[in-house]
Amino acid sequence: MEKEPASKVELAPDVAGGEVPTFDVTLKVRRYNPEVSDEAHWDEWKLTMYGTDRVLDALHKVKWEHDGSVSFRRSCAHGVCGSDAMRINGRNRLACKTLLKDLDTSKPILVEPIKGLPVEKDLIVDMEPFFQSYREIMPFLISKGHEPAKERLQSSEERDRYDDTTKCILCAACTSSCPVFWTDGQYFGPAAIVNAHRFIFDSRDDAGDMRLEILNDKEGVWRCRTTFNCSEACPRGIQVTKAISEVKQAILTRKV
Amino acid sequence: MPKTLTPAGTLYRGREGQWSWVAHRITGVVIFFFLLVHVLDTSLVRVSPEAYDAVIASYKNPLMGLGELGLVAAIMFHAFNGIRLILVDFWKDGPKYHRQMLWGVVGLWAVVMIAFSIRHLSHVFGG
Numbered sequence: 001m002e003k004e005p006a007s008k009v010e011l012a013p014d015v016a017g018g019e020v021p022t023f024d025v026t027l028k029v030r031r032y033n034p035e036v037s038d039e040a041h042w043d044e045w046k047l048t049m050y051g052t053d054r055v056l057d058a059l060h061k062v063k064w065e066h067d068g069s070v071s072f073r074r075s076c077a078h079g080v081c082g083s084d085a086m087r088i089n090g091r092n093r094l095a096c097k098t099l100l101k102d103l104d105t106s107k108p109i110l111v112e113p114i115k116g117l118p119v120e121k122d123l124i125v126d127m128e129p130f131f132q133s134y135r136e137i138m139p140f141l142i143s144k145g146h147e148p149a150k151e152r153l154q155s156s157e158e159r160d161r162y163d164d165t166t167k168c169i170l171c172a173a174c175t176s177s178c179p180v181f182w183t184d185g186q187y188f189g190p191a192a193i194v195n196a197h198r199f200i201f202d203s204r205d206d207a208g209d210m211r212l213e214i215l216n217d218k219e220g221v222w223r224c225r226t227t228f229n230c231s232e233a234c235p236r237g238i239q240v241t242k243a244i245s246e247v248k249q250a251i252l253t254r255k256v
Numbered sequence: 257m258p259k260t261l262t263p264a265g266t267l268y269r270g271r272e273g274q275w276s277w278v279a280h281r282i283t284g285v286v287i288f289f290f291l292l293v294h295v296l297d298t299s300l301v302r303v304s305p306e307a308y309d310a311v312i313a314s315y316k317n318p319l320m321g322l323g324e325l326g327l328v329a330a331i332m333f334h335a336f337n338g339i340r341l342i343l344v345d346f347w348k349d350g351p352k353y354h355r356q357m358l359w360g361v362v363g364l365w366a367v368v369m370i371a372f373s374i375r376h377l378s379h380v381f382g383g
Contacts (some may be wrong), residue, residue: 030265038264110266121336179274224342228273228354241273242351245344 008025026108057093072123082171087112092173092233114176137196142207162201167236190230317373321380
């Protein structure tokens with residue numbers, strides 16, 4: 001075995017190896033299992049967590065060390081895949097991007113499934129209605145005429161026009177934070193409109209009019225009541241309400 | 257050990273936007289019911305002017321006076337917030353400044369209500 005090369009980074013001895021502070025938290029998870037009971041209930045655990053831990057780490061600790069039946073989705077665990085959107089202390093957040101130390105640890109931390117979509121078990125909801133709306137706005141490039149021999153040119157200004165809405169990871173935090181969506185499941189919802197915006201304002205795309213027509217439906221953009229819950233819930237910081245307003249104006253003026 | 261607690265989902269903790277929307281809805285419904293009654297009592301004039309006078313006279317009591325104060329409060333909020341909502345949708349920077357605009361709405365509403373309350377309540381209770 002070869003010896004590892006010495007580190008190129010000089011660290012003072014008092015910097016390295018410091019203890020990460022720990023603290024106690026109470027985690028309350030809203031449980032639901034239709035095979036056992038039609039009623040949902042709260043389960044509560046007391047956990048000792050590190051200052052670097054996130055809500056997802058607390059859920060892992062529960063699942064791996066206390067109760068393996070606790071069910072939730074997570075894939076990448078680093079804020080990219082969009083699997084672990086849930087209601088944390090009453091607000092939609094990604095469990096993998098919410099540090100426990102940023103929450104009020106003197107009170108129990110409440111974790112519930114996102115609202116407005118049918119709960120399947122514990123924190124897992126049926127995402128199909130959400131993806132159905134997403135598919136309806138045709139989230140892919142549609143271009144008329146011949147395919148160019150080289151790349152489809154776009155200036156950086158044209159790219160900037162829809163930059164914000166390219167960031168969506170389809171976690172449904174926005175759509176399930178919308179009071180309109182809770183009571184009207186037919187509403188397209190913020191996420192579908194954000195992804196339509198991404199193509200409507202793309203200079204290379206030719207189907208903007210079709211998408212505007214789809215969103216001009218009574219269950220389209222006009223259902224938006226600008227509560228800004230979506231903009232505050234988005235883990236990627238997309239200005240969702242602004243994007244929806246831009247689509248509303250594009251429908252009225254037919255100018256993108 | 258997990259202990260099971262009573263089931264209750266929590267209220268979504270939306271911020272200013274959500275609560276101003278709730279207030280806009282409630283004031284909207286209040287105004288609708290006022291208009292309903294208002295159309296009915298005003299149309300009494302066509303039935304009989306005496307009946308109309310009798311109904312309008314019955315409004316002149318402190319309870320109705322406070323109700324009128326509430327009605328003006330609801331209408332003023334609904335009107336100012338309505339302008340804010342139009343700006344959110346049609347002014348380029350509306351979504352960016354929606355929160356500041358709400359405080360503007362509340363401030364304007366407070367100024368109007370203080371002025372109106374002084375004048376109105378002195379009529380209602382001052383005789």
